[in-house]
Amino acid sequence: MTTTLPKRKTLLLNIVFVVVVLGxxxxxxxxxxxxxxxxxxxxxxxxxxxxxxxxAESFCETCHQPDGISPLSEDHPPTFRCLFCHKLPE
Ligand code: HEC
Ligand code: HEC
Structure with a gap:
């Protein structure tokens, strides 16, 4: 069995690849x-x-806890690493 694809098939695969990348x-x-x-x-x-x-993260909860000055909302996602999600301002 030969490993090279027929020309037409290669072309087809290339088209499929381009379409997928564009998508x-x-x-x-x-x-x-x-x-x-x-x-x-x-x-x-x-x-x-x-x-x-x-x-830095070890300080967040001094304010952002249920009875702090800025409690997190009830549906806040899990909080174990604040700064993975909350980036610094641009
Ligand atoms: C000294 C108290 C204090 C500490 C410590 C603190 N924060 Fe805050 N944070 C506030 C207050 C008060 C607000 C709400 C008012 C404001 O926007 O500044 C706030 C707002 C925020 C907001 C914006 C919320 C919004 O709706 O836009 C984010 C995000 C935030 N804090 C993340 C953090 C993270 C992460 C840390 C730890 C690195 C942290 N904070 C430490 C007091 C604090
Ligand atoms: C898994 C990602 C993630 C982590 C980890 C995370 N947050 Fe958030 N946080 C969010 C998202 C998303 C929102 C917006 C929630 C919304 O709009 O309802 C948010 C909202 C907030 C707000 C605005 C008030 C609120 O509750 O909506 C503050 C303040 C805040 N986060 C602080 C923190 C602190 C402090 C920590 C660490 C103890 C932390 N976050 C960890 C994703 C995260």
Whole structure:
């Protein structure tokens, strides 16, 4: 058995490949903008921007806990690494 495909089949595969790639690009292009709020650049958060992520995360819950000054909503996703989801402001 020969391993080279007949010419027509190769052409077909190339077309399929291009269509799939275009489809993916279109899909990514249309993806909704991310909705996770970024850390606001205010006096509460400014000091975390220079900090190591893990170190910074150990402070979040002093304010963002149920009886803190800015409790998380009830449907907030699991919170174990805040800064994986909440990016710094642009
Ligand atoms: C000193 C208290 C304090 C600490 C510590 C703190 N925050 Fe906040 N945070 C606030 C307050 C108050 C608000 C709401 C008012 C505002 O937007 O600044 C807020 C708002 C936010 C928001 C925006 C929410 C929205 O709806 O836009 C995010 C995201 C956030 N904090 C993440 C964090 C993360 C992650 C950390 C740890 C690195 C952290 N915060 C540490 C007080 C704090
Ligand atoms: C798995 C991703 C993820 C992690 C981890 C995470 N968050 Fe969030 N957070 C979100 C999303 C998504 C929203 C928007 C929720 C909404 O709009 O209902 C949000 C919203 C918030 C808000 C706005 C108030 C609210 O509850 O809607 C604050 C403040 C906040 N997060 C702080 C934190 C802190 C502090 C931590 C770590 C203890 C953390 N987040 C960890 C994804 C995450």
């Amino acid at each position: 993916l690009l279109l899909f990514l292009w249309n993806a909704p903008p991310e909705t996770t709020p970024r850390m606001p650049p205010d006096e509460n958060h400014q000091r975390f921007f220079a900090m190591d992520r893990k170190e």
